[in-house]
Amino acid sequence: LAKTTQPISMDSYEGQEVNITCSHNNIATNDYITWYQQFPSQGPRFIIQGYKTKVTNEVASLFIPADRKSSTLSLPRVSLSDTAVYYCLVGDSWGSQGNLIFGKGTKLSVKP
Amino acid sequence: ETGVTQTPRHLVMGMTNKKSLKCEQHLGHNAMYWYKQSAKKPLELMFVYSLEERVENNSVPSRFSPECPNSSHLFLHLHTLQPEDSALYLCASSQATGGDNEQFFGPGTRLTVL
Numbered sequence: 001l002a003k004t005t006q007p008i009s010m011d012s013y014e015g016q017e018v019n020i021t022c023s024h025n026n027i028a029t030n031d032y033i034t035w036y037q038q039f040p041s042q043g044p045r046f047i048i049q050g051y052k053t054k055v056t057n058e059v060a061s062l063f064i065p066a067d068r069k070s071s072t073l074s075l076p077r078v079s080l081s082d083t084a085v086y087y088c089l090v091g092d093s094w095g096s097q098g099n100l101i102f103g104k105g106t107k108l109s110v111k112p
Numbered sequence: 113e114t115g116v117t118q119t120p121r122h123l124v125m126g127m128t129n130k131k132s133l134k135c136e137q138h139l140g141h142n143a144m145y146w147y148k149q150s151a152k153k154p155l156e157l158m159f160v161y162s163l164e165e166r167v168e169n170n171s172v173p174s175r176f177s178p179e180c181p182n183s184s185h186l187f188l189h190l191h192t193l194q195p196e197d198s199a200l201y202l203c204a205s206s207q208a209t210g211g212d213n214e215q216f217f218g219p220g221t222r223l224t225v226l
Binding site for chain 1: 114155157204216
């Protein structure tokens with residue numbers, strides 16, 4: 001069972017780049033790494049997903065080292081609206097949801 | 113709008129009531145999920161359905177009873193709940209089960225059990 005570990009909270013200021021690192025030492029060969037964002041009283045929203053190396057989309061980048069035991073979500077130039085909880089998940093592609101577990105996430109607070 | 117709707121958005125019920133939560137997805141997905149999110153706790157996966165068949169039940173108490181009549185609709189029937197069951201109940205859907213599938217979440221139902 002691939003467990004993830006993230007910092008409980010992080011603070012940043014508007015315009016800064018924020019990097020949130022997630023540890024997943026027991027990641028399996030078939031596991032993908034996915035990040036979700038959640039605002040209070042709303043459902044989580046998909047941000048980005050990767051398997052290895054680097055993935056970039058219009059909102060974030062995901063860096064995954066060769067050993068895949070960790071990953072880093074990078075948010076460029078954050079704004080106040082990026083204040084949310086960010087979850088790192090690992091899960092395989094074999095159809096089982098048994099090991100797709102949301103941890104406590106990282107509460108990001110962006111200040112003016 | 114994620115394409116997943118949930119009703120009601122808020123629900124207050126007594127411990128002896130019977131109520132149902134409804135979820136509908138308009139995305140043509142084959143998998144649907146129920147999650148529970150209590151205050152200051154991580155999301156807990158409750159049930160997973162794939163093509164209308166239940167594939168996961170993470171030891172959820174029997175006072176929660178899911179129903180998936182078709183791939184677009186998911187219900188959670190509630191009976192004799194406890195105050196500690198008060199939480200945000202989230203429905204999600206994905207094209208298929210598996211960790212490489214993006215899950216689309218609904219807005220949730222805020223449940224209060226008195």
